Amino acid sequence: MRRYVSYSEEVKEAMKYGKPLVALESTIITYGMPYPENVKAAREVQQIVRDHGAVPATIAIMDGKIKIGLTDDELERFGDSKGVIKASRRDISYLIATKKPGATTVAASMFFADLARIRVFTTGAIGGVHRGVEQTMDISADLEEFARTSVAVVCSGAKSILDLGKTLEYLETKGVPVIGYQTDIFPAFYTRNSAHPVDYRVDEIDMMAEMLRVKWNLGLEGSAIIANPIPEEYAMDQEYMDGLVSDALKEAEEMGISGKNLTPHMLKRVQEMTGGKSLEANIALIKSNAELAAKLAVSFNGN
Template identity: 55%
Template sequence: MLETTSLILSDEVATAKAAGKPIVALETTIVTHGMPYPENIATALAVEDIVRAAGAVPATIAIMDGKIRVGLTAEELERLAGLKNVMKLSRADLAFALSTGRPGATTVAATMIAADLAGIRVFATGGIGGVHRGAETSFDVSADLHELARTPVAVVCAGAKALLDIPKTLEVLETLGVPVVTYGQDELPAFWSRQSGLPSPLRLDAAGEIAAFIAKRDELGLAGGVLVANPVPAADEIPADEMRAYIEQAIIDAERDKIRAKSVTPYVLGRILELTAGRSLVTNIALVKNNARLAAEIAAALA
């Protein structure tokens, strides 16, 4: 844990740290950019409850009032959801938001940075960013991938968001030396779908095994984090073949409307929500909850 005056731990998180209890970091783009109101608040609170039920303490992270807030109350989550012009923060602009007092929701990269500052080793999210389609000409590659290579936080997700170029994302992670472990199956999941058509580089079948792997990396002094790909429950998935058509149409619409940079993912997610008549949101909520449960189990095993 590094010393900085920009970091504020909630009473619950501070007490858990002092007692050596397991803690799970949670991001807030799900509240400000990823889901509509009121599902965003309901999901954020439900995820926190799942973490607690699994024996860990939730630490939802956001930038508010010029500080990195690690652990938000229900009232603070409501306030964040109601703020205007909330920045979607990554490594490049985290310090900007703090220095200017702008409110910000944390992406995977920014949440990892904040979690590391707070000494939190495990983070649950929906899906990571990655290599965008057409990146060979646009060079649009998420900072999440480089953050995984440099910051020692285990990220539990349902895979890279399926609107990305998953094969290229996996290739970049391999190049950067980031371990990709799929929980309980041999095939890498694809966010809304359990199958991506790609074999997972590594497989482990228990939270304790994942914790032991993380501990062994620490022992060896290996830098960076671990990506844990946790397939969405079978009852909640949208099959990959069906999902592919929705994604293709949403990307076509984004190109037509000249959507660029950080605006692409929220736009495409919104179009997919419309095209699936709300099913993608139901699946998204289910996979986030599933990831929170596994993350809490891993954090408890590490503690």
């Protein structure tokens, strides 16, 4: 395993002294935002994790290695790189063998976090069952990873381009609890509301940490989804966003864009259609999720 995994000095020190760690994905850096905003946001998110008592471990594939924790120089180089491949579980061996750079998705980041025994991971929003799945069978690899990887996933719900009802049904079938942090409603990325409830509302971070301990101590493998709505001041109107997403999805279908290329295309188009407001919302929710993840990691680590 040492041939393939490289830990930053900050992460190695955290592991040595038993400090709480929070895993961060790298797809957000290369596919979620343009340069240099991506690197600036990534640094700010890492600092938020530190400010709340945990150690950030940004995950990426670089130079034929799984990087658990990126240095500041590596973050800059990665954020400004061209041709970085969006890496899910199926892409890992190819990217390491060919030494090509890979931006880890939710699924790949969770796999690596579990490998490093990091139990809390944060992202913007999870993948799921795509609209029109009856014809396309387009289901994110995230969902299978949730079922088998014991990592808590702090997110702002699922991406609004998805079929949220079917996504939640899939999670229920796989035994993955969806916990709303101070909310009864499953959020939809840029918006705080959807037509779907969470499984459980939990208002206290210590209680969420205890739920995770009980789950994994009992041998109930798999994730828990911690749904943290976007901060209210950055939330966008649900009806307005539904309209934009529908229009952008129609455009993507006409252009033949699907699979793993759909999400980055949609993020870019929605950003253009909102005049950049969706990018501001994206950064705000990522920061909010990082803060909650750090607090959860500290609580989980403390008992």
